Amino acid sequence: MQKFIQITDCHLFATEEGKLLGMDTHASLDAVMSKMHQEQSQFDFYLCTGDLSQDGSIESYQYLKDLLDKDGKEHFWIPGNHDYRTNMLQVVSEQKEMLSVVKKGPWQLILLDSQVPGSVFGNLAQSQLDLLEEALQQDTTSHTLITMHHHPRPMGCKWLDTQQIRNSQALLDIVDKYDNVRVVLWGHVHQDSDTTINGVRYISTPSTCVQFTPESNDFDVDKVGPGYRWMELNDDGSINTGVSRVEGIDFEIDYSIKGY
Numbered sequence: 161m162q163k164f165i166q167i168t169d170c171h172l173f174a175t176e177e178g179k180l181l182g183m184d185t186h187a188s189l190d191a192v193m194s195k196m197h198q199e200q201s202q203f204d205f206y207l208c209t210g211d212l213s214q215d216g217s218i219e220s221y222q223y224l225k226d227l228l229d230k231d232g233k234e235h236f237w238i239p240g241n242h243d244y245r246t247n248m249l250q251v252v253s254e255q256k257e258m259l260s261v262v263k264k265g266p267w268q269l270i271l272l273d274s275q276v277p278g279s280v281f282g283n284l285a286q287s288q289l290d291l292l293e294e295a296l297q298q299d300t301t302s303h304t305l306i307t308m309h310h311h312p313r314p315m316g317c318k319w320l321d322t323q324q325i326r327n328s329q330a331l332l333d334i335v336d337k338y339d340n341v342r343v344v345l346w347g348h349v350h351q352d353s354d355t356t357i358n359g360v361r362y363i364s365t366p367s368t369c370v371q372f373t374p375e376s377n378d379f380d381v382d383k384v385g386p387g388y389r390w391m392e393l394n395d396d397g398s399i400n401t402g403v404s405r406v407e408g409i410d411f412e413i414d415y416s417i418k419g420y
Contacts, residue, residue, distance in 0.1 A: 210240025282310025
């Protein structure tokens with residue numbers, strides 16, 4: 161069994177004074193990490209699924225890397241729409257933290273880049289679709305988790321679903337071809353969801369900072385706390401997973417801002 165912690169949508173800034181919608185994103189991440197360490201004594205690695213920075217600064221990526229390095233665990237990163245890959249690669253490496261395929265026991269993790277530079281919505285370049293198909297063709301026996309930043313299925317949020325992966329059907333068509341795909345996991349939507357379709361779990365994870373209100377037609381900030389996801393990848397291909405949120409801390413959020 162392999163266990164990982166998913167950290168997503170941290171929206172960090174170059175300085176600790178940076179705020180998203182009024183929230184101090186460094187403080188909220190620190191609170192999430194403190195809660196995680198209280199609850200999770202044993203895990204194998206981190207999975208960081210994009211929008212790790214809000215301003216794309218080297219300093220923001222270095223802050224996150226230093227924070228994760230304290231545990232001595234591996235961590236794997238993918239970019240989101242707010243991330244700046246060039247600066248990310250000043251801090252982490254394509255040969256280590258930004259691998260496309262990671263093997264863990266009887267599991268393989270396929271990490272896809274859904275970023276469209278300069279755009280909020282997601283899309284998978286043909287090279288990413290080819291990478292996915294090739295990895296699944298080459299290893300038909302390992303249980304497979306596929307992850308990316310943007311959502312491949314509608315969330316039921318009218319405003320947010322305009323940012324879905326534009327060619328998500330191409331992804332889903334590949335998923336449907338291989339019976340060893342167990343999980344598709346993403347960030348971006350700042351909310352928790354978990355749906356099973358044709359035997360595959362489709363899962364989204366809350367942000368470590370501001371949360372978005374589920375099933376909202378217009379941009380709306382939820383009042384639930386920041387959080388993280390833990391996931392156990394069992395040897396038989398099943399998973400155990402849950403979300404834990406920070407409670408009892410008043411984060412200063414400006415609910416009047418209608419966008420981010």
